[in-house]
Amino acid sequence: MIKNYFKIAFRTLLNHKAFSFINIIGLAIGMTAFFLIFLYIKFELSYDSFHSKADRIYRVVSDIKTPTETINANCPSWAVASHAKQEFPEIESFVRVSNARLLVRKGNIKFQEENSLFADSSFFQVFDFKLLKGNPQTALKEKFSIILSQTAAKKYFGDTNPVGQTLSLTDRNLNAVVTGLMQDIPENSQIKADVLLSMPTLTNEFNKGLDDQWGNYGNRTYLLLRPGTEPKVLEAKFPAFLERRNGKEMKQSQMYPTLFLEPLREVYLYSTRDGSKTGNITNVYIFIIVAVFILLIACFNFVNLTTARSAERAKEVGIRKVVGAARLQLAKQFIGESIIICLIAFAVSILFSSLLLPLFNQLSGKVISRHIFSHLLYPFLLFLIAISIGILAGIYPALILSSFQPIVVLKGRFTTGTKGLLMRKGLVIIQFTVSIALIISTIIVYNQMNYMRSQDLGFNKDHxxxxxxxxxxxxxxxxxxxxxxxxxxxxxxxxxxxxxxxxxxxxxxxxxxxxxxxxxxxxxxxxxxxxxxxxxxxxxxxxxxxxxxxxxxxxxxxxxxxxxxxxxxxxxxxxxxxxxxxxxxxxxxxxxxxxxxxxxxxxxxxxxxxxxxxxxxxxxxxxxxxxxxxxxxxxxxxxxxxxxxxxxxxxxxxxxxxKQYRSEDRFGRLFLNFAVFAIFISCLGLLGLASYSTTQRTKEIGIRKVMGASVPNILNLLSKEFLKLVTLAFFVAAPIAWYFMHKWLQNFAYHTTINWWVFVAAGFCALAIALATISFQAIKAALANPVKSLRTE
Structure with a gap:
């Protein structure tokens, strides 16, 4: 029986190549867009998750109150970490990192190492960055100890072991000994460096006495709390600690810091501290919504396209019922065909994802994944989604097709109910609501980028x-x-x-x-x-x-x-x-x-x-x-x-x-690409409904042509219904897009206004796209020979 289902399914696909191609491509594009966005979201949410102690690591930040303002700093003063460790047993360890820009030389090889850090000796005990060579306990303990990443080591030493070798630092030719070789730091890490220099080099050589400076800020500080420690309880102890250690200086300077603890896993996406806003949880939420809607649009297309063909398969169903096929058997057959189409679409989407991943990495500005099988669980989840789509999206057409009355359809008087028609129209409205909202949002994003670039900056930056x-x-x-x-x-x-x-x-x-x-x-x-x-x-x-x-x-x-x-x-x-x-x-x-x-x-x-x-x-x-x-x-x-x-x-x-606007540029480009995906898939859905409508009205069109109707008359007859649906979708999409983009613009201190013409342009764009899509099927029906459609009467 199952073998027979497969045979029938593949014969149906081969006998209707154009329909099958459109159906499979629509699903494949939807699943591809969903999968790529899924990879992006997982990557954004994965920052610093590879640290085994991440749930116990907290970044220390400060609100510094002055008589004039409150400064939201992304760090405490230099003295806080070491003194807090002495005073609070809840703190197991701490790490301070400070940006460095080092001139590093090895003979005639010289580089200005932009991506380098001073770091405490506990760096490899708190964080899980992998040290390939060297002792993680002592590698950053002494002055002028230096650790190189694999990439940095290759520049200076090629493939030889760098540990024990000497490098010259700064124009003073200070000798530093390489004490470790670390694996290149992962892309999904806030802390990034190719060169680590021991903290005593800074605090005991370049800037002596820094460890005891309470008014000097400039290091990022991370605390590793002991298991079971409640961070809010520890936070409550900090004011008294600062008063004991630094009360006199605070009163003299009239600067009163308050210390807070930010969970390491939340810093990238949630922190708004100066210098730390590299990720954006709002953008993540936006892409989650876009991914879900693109997948839903693809599912809606499947229902519309399959239902559009229901009239063609009505006699097939009638014959099967006459020879004894039960409704459940027919439902299984059609759901099985649906699953087969989805599995083929899954295979195509895997191919598309593999081909598009390098471009997607480029658009997102980071390597979110080397290849789609980096995490085998992710393609497997897409496989399960494909099966689920096949079952869920196939249920409706399966029930409709298997419910046909054989005596009715074999006499050629098959018609579908009003409820089915309303549902299909509703799906098209939803599809174009999403598409128009994406068009509006894309225009607003690009307007904001242009607004920022065209602003009078108050200085000359040219040449x-x-x-x-x-x-x-x-x-x-x-x-x-x-x-x-x-x-x-x-x-x-x-x-x-x-x-x-x-x-x-x-x-x-x-x-x-x-x-x-x-x-x-x-x-x-x-x-x-x-x-x-x-x-x-x-x-x-x-x-x-x-x-x-x-x-x-x-x-x-x-x-x-x-x-x-x-x-x-x-x-x-x-x-x-x-x-x-x-x-x-x-x-x-x-x-x-x-x-x-x-x-x-x-x-x-x-x-x-x-x-x-x-x-x-x-x-x-x-x-x-x-x-x-x-x-x-x-x-x-x-x-x-x-x-x-x-x-x-x-x-x-x-x-x-x-470069300050690079993340917004990338957001805009990604948004534009996914908007194009959504519009394309929506057009496939509209094409499906136009195909269904023209099939249902073939005899009507033939009679009208016999009575003298012109091609434009037929085109108008078939198009106006769909254009009404797109217009209705516009009135639903416009306020939704305005609300969310208005909130998005609030992230900018200086932002453009949302002009009325944005909505007009998006509406005309959607209508033009819809009309172009419908016209293909409508003109084909209008040009058909009426004799063929009326000869059975």
Whole structure:
């Protein structure tokens, strides 16, 4: 019996190749989209899950309250971890990691290691990063101990064992001993590094006394709590701990930190701390919804397409019933055919997924999976989903087809009920509701990206080449040497550029009441050429000038946001007011118009700007666009002449600044691709319903043509019903899309408005797509010879 079912199923598929192809491709595309989104979601949710102690690891963060604001920091002060470990038995261990940018050399091989960290010796005890060679207990214990990833080790030592070898660090040629070789850190880790340098190198050599500094922030701290420890109970003990250890300094500085514990597994997707928002749980939820709806659309298509063919198989069912087939047997046969189609679609979707995975990795900006069988459970789940779709999606047409009355269908008077027609129309409405909502959402996402890129940033970022000298002693000479090069129009030096990190500084500024008000201000260190080169607009006072000798030590410029923070309403009111910042005292000499020195996702914060040559390591070079390669080559020659021990590298400021929106760009591209998938599958469903409708109305169309109806008349007759369904879907989709995209836009401090034309454009787009889909079947029916459809009457 089962063998017979298979024979009938395959014969049916082969006898209706076009129908079978559309049905299988629709299901395959739906399952492919679902599977790829599933891989993406699983990857996003898997961050840091590979650590065996992940449920006991917590990141320490701080809310620092000042008289002016509350700073939400993603770290505690340097002294917190070691002192808390001494005081609280609930803490089994701790790890601090701090970003490093190291010049590493081995003979003539030299790299500026951007992806490197200082780390405590407990790094491999708390985390499950795999150390392939070396002792995990002692590898980071001594000063100038260095651990390399497999990728980094290959650069310096090829395939030889690096442990015990020596590398030179910084331009001071400090010798570091390689004490370990670690496996490359997985992609789904927040902590990423190719080079680890022991923490004592930083705290006992580069910055002595750092372990006891309570007002210095800049390290990420992780605590491993003992089993059974309740983090909220430990959190409640921190205020008294800070008061005992640092109460006097807190009162003097008027900065009062509160410590919190964030579960390691939640940091990536849920934390909103400055510098930590790399993932986005909202986007994950959005993709879950999209995946489910695409799969549902594919299922709806199956029902519509199969039902559209029910009239063609009515006589087959009638004959089978006459010769003794029971309704249950017929239902099994049709459900079996449904499962076979789904299994074929499953095989095709596996092929599609395998072919599209590299492109999907590229679109998502990360390697979510090397190949689709990296986790065998995932394809097996897709297999189970295919079987379930086959059963669930096949039940309705199986019941309808097996319920036909043989005497009716064999006389050629088969018609379907109103309920079935309403259900099919409802499915089309649901499909196009999802599709139109995705079209609207895609337009809004791209509008937001364009809005951010077209905003007046308040500074000039065009044709700027940025080179990091890393504090090399020849940096000033290098700047002077390249100023006269052909193609170089101006140069400047600073500690920060827009879009890059900048320091936060404990400051006291004279406010509108005449009091010295405490605040934590963002701080830019610049030289005299920075403000004119970036075309920052001076609203009051003046820019820094070499004509004023005191500008190098006693002058500060603030932005509008800082001016308002201290109670002033007009820029000129703050000119001449006193400041005290990091040991420097003086007066404010100018106010610059607010500019976006951070991402447009953040509001412009109060900023202070000072002349400080020792901290100006970034050289900004304005170049003309006529012969960029030769200009860069000339700059590189000067670099090699003056700083031969450092590798030459650069980036363009506009590219660097735009990187801030890379995650939104990827989100938009993924959204667009899945919207196209959904629309395509919906069109297949519409094609199925149009096919069904024209089959049902074949004789009506023939009579109308005999009576003189033209092709446009027939096209209008068959199209208007479906266009009504798409229009109804639009009115359902529009408010849903507006609600969710309005919430999504709230993630941006500066965002576009949702204009009415977005909905009009999406509606016309959906109607055009639907009309193009329907027209194919309608024109085919309108051009058919009426004699063929009427000859049985």
């Amino acid at each position: 700027k080449l940025i080179i990091d000298t890393d504090g090399d002693s020849s940096k000033s000479a290098f700047k002077q040497a390249i100023t006269s090069l052909a193609g170089v129009t101006s140069t400047a030096m600073a500690g920060s550029v827009p879009g890059g990190g900048n320091a936060g500084a404990y400051s006291q500024i004279e406010n509108v009441k005449g009091d010295m008000q405490v605040a934590n201000l963002d701080l830019y260190f610049v030289d005299f050429d920075y403000i004119p080169q970036y075309k920052l607009k001076i609203l009051a006072g003046r820019a820094f000038s070499r004509d004023f000798q005191t500008d190098t030590s006693q002058a500060m410029i603030v932005n509008e946001a800082a001016m308002k923070m201290f109670g002033y309403t007009l820029p000129k009111q703050i000119i001449g007011k006193k400041f005290d910042q990091w040991g420097r005292k003086g007066v404010i000499v100018g106010v610059v118009k607010d500019f976006h020195f951070r991402s447009l996702q953040e509001v412009i914060k109060p900023l202070s700007i000072r002349i400080e040559p020792n901290f100006c390591n970034l050289v900004s070079i304005n170049i003309n666009s006529k012969n960029i390669p030769s200009t860069i080559a000339a700059i590189e020659n000067k670099w090699k002449e003056l700083m031969p021990n450092r590798p030459f590298s650069y980036y363009f400021l506009d590219d660097f600044f735009d």
